[in-house]
Amino acid sequence: xxxxxxxxxxxGSTALPLLPFRLWWRGRREPGYRRHIAERFGRYRGSVxxxxxxxxxxxxxxxxxxTPLVQHLRSAFPAATLLLTHMTATGRETGQTxxxxxxxxxxxxxxxxxxxxxxxxxxxxxxxxxLETELWPNLLATAHARGTPLxxxxxxxxxxxxxxxxxxxxxxxxxxxxxxxxAAQSSTDAARLAxxxxxxPVVTGNLKFDVTIPRSALELGSGFRTRFGASRPIWVAAxxxxxxxxxxxxxxxxxxxxxxxxxxxxxxxPQRFATVAELLSSRGVPFARRSxxxxxxxxxxxxxxxxxxxxxxxxxxxxxVAFVGGSLLPLGGQNLIEPLAVGTPVLIGxxxxxxxxxxxxxxxxxxxxxxxxxxxxxxxxxxLLKDPGRRQAMGxxxxxxxxxxxxxxxxxxxxxxPQLERA
Numbered sequence: 001x002x003x004x005x006x007x008x009x010x011x012g013s014t015a016l017p018l019l020p021f022r023l024w025w026r027g028r029r030e031p032g033y034r035r036h037i038a039e040r041f042g043r044y045r046g047s048v049x050x051x052x053x054x055x056x057x058x059x060x061x062x063x064x065x066x067t068p069l070v071q072h073l074r075s076a077f078p079a080a081t082l083l084l085t086h087m088t089a090t091g092r093e094t095g096q097t098x099x100x101x102x103x104x105x106x107x108x109x110x111x112x113x114x115x116x117x118x119x120x121x122x123x124x125x126x127x128x129x130x131l132e133t134e135l136w137p138n139l140l141a142t143a144h145a146r147g148t149p150l151x152x153x154x155x156x157x158x159x160x161x162x163x164x165x166x167x168x169x170x171x172x173x174x175x176x177x178x179x180x181x182x183a184a185q186s187s188t189d190a191a192r193l194a195x196x197x198x199x200x201p202v203v204t205g206n207l208k209f210d211v212t213i214p215r216s217a218l219e220l221g222s223g224f225r226t227r228f229g230a231s232r233p234i235w236v237a238a239x240x241x242x243x244x245x246x247x248x249x250x251x252x253x254x255x256x257x258x259x260x261x262x263x264x265x266x267x268x269x270p271q272r273f274a275t276v277a278e279l280l281s282s283r284g285v286p287f288a289r290r291s292x293x294x295x296x297x298x299x300x301x302x303x304x305x306x307x308x309x310x311x312x313x314x315x316x317x318x319x320x321v322a323f324v325g326g327s328l329l330p331l332g333g334q335n336l337i338e339p340l341a342v343g344t345p346v347l348i349g350x351x352x353x354x355x356x357x358x359x360x361x362x363x364x365x366x367x368x369x370x371x372x373x374x375x376x377x378x379x380x381x382x383x384l385l386k387d388p389g390r391r392q393a394m395g396x397x398x399x400x401x402x403x404x405x406x407x408x409x410x411x412x413x414x415x416x417x418p419q420l421e422r423a
Contacts, residue, residue, distance in 0.1 A: 004170040005137050029271035032089025039107040042118030051080040054125035059091040062131040065207040068409030111136040129153050137175045144178040149423050154207045155184045157192045158353040173197035186357040205408030208337045213313050221317025233261040233385040236315045239268040239334035240325035251374035266306035273307035316344050321384045323347045340402045345394035367398035
């Protein structure tokens with residue numbers, strides 16, 4: 001074992017006894033963290049027979065992006081077992097909703113040698129596919145030692161993340177060198193990964209452009225629109241992160257929006273639903289909750305709290321304008337592809353390093369606008385809500401931009417299929 005990985009393993013092993021308590025603590029608001037805890041340490045029930053193909057999707061976005069890969073694998077290897085692993089409770093719940101019994105689900109174990117070895121001995125995957133940037137040194141070393149091909153697919157690496165990996169190059173370079181292949185979202189991502197030691201990446205595009213918005217989500221969005229008020233100007237602040245809701249409320253107090261406009265706030269993480277509700281109550285802001293049911297939102301209510309999981313596309317479809325959160329603060333931004341797919345004009349803050357290529361392209365295409373802060377955001381919302389012609393033009397540009405960037409799944413499979421046949 002390399003010195004850097006030995007030190008990393010020693011530090012991780014020291015923290016191991018505390019991790020069950022952390023899971024139990026997180027499970028106060030997300031009960032999924034308290035289920036199947038033994039899997040986190042490489043202890044799995046039951047048995048698996050036949051060929052196993054393994055996909056790791058850490059959370060919600062990666063799980064949704066895995067959909068076209070799951071479809072290709074099921075079509076090519078109908079008798080195989082598809083194993084889908086996660087690290088977050090919301091990711092596992094999303095996988096169950098999307099795929100049901102089409103896949104077997106499990107937690108990826110913590111990255112300590114005994115747990116990782118147990119994972120591979122139990123499932124014995126013929127090949128593995130890691131989505132985006134979920135890289136673990138012991139996991140990759142064990143796969144390499146066992147001769148299990150591991151592919152990093154839909155790979156992305158921001159400059160900020162690349163700087164972090166470079167600081168630990170003695171750990172990063174051997175880890176990336178153990179990958180069988182890398183399929184990157186963009187040429188920029190490919191260059192950064194190659195510079196850090198990944199085998200020569202290919203560029204296949206972003207799988208998230210190939211995720212189809214279900215008809216059921218569009219129908220639910222139509223229902224939301226009716227409940228929220230079909231004639232009201234509606235905007236959604238989606239995937240907001242801690243601190244952003246307060247910035248929005250402060251800006252709205254300084255710059256009131258057009259009369260009868262309705263804001264739908266959808267926090268990124270379900271454990272923050274109650275926190276945002278408390279924030280609204282403490283500010284004296286009357287609001288309705290999605291979880292309260294399907295009643296019409298009264299005309300004197302200006303805020304709806306979208307405290308539901310798996311309905312983000314429906315919120316986007318119901319809105320005239322969408323702000324994509326995680327971008328007012330230096331958090332890197334969240335996925336703006338879903339609102340583009342349903343033709344909703346997008347506003348985005350200054351911090352979008354997690355989706356830099358998609359954001360820059362959407363802005364250049366006229367489908368999205370960047371704002372500098374919360375005050376600029378509220379002004380941009382006000383301007384768009386007053387200008388239906390501009391909203392329509394941005395919506396058409398959004399759909400065109402989205403359509404232009406589809407096809408990543410087919411390009412990825414064209415690259416993967418011959419390698420899997422050889423393996």
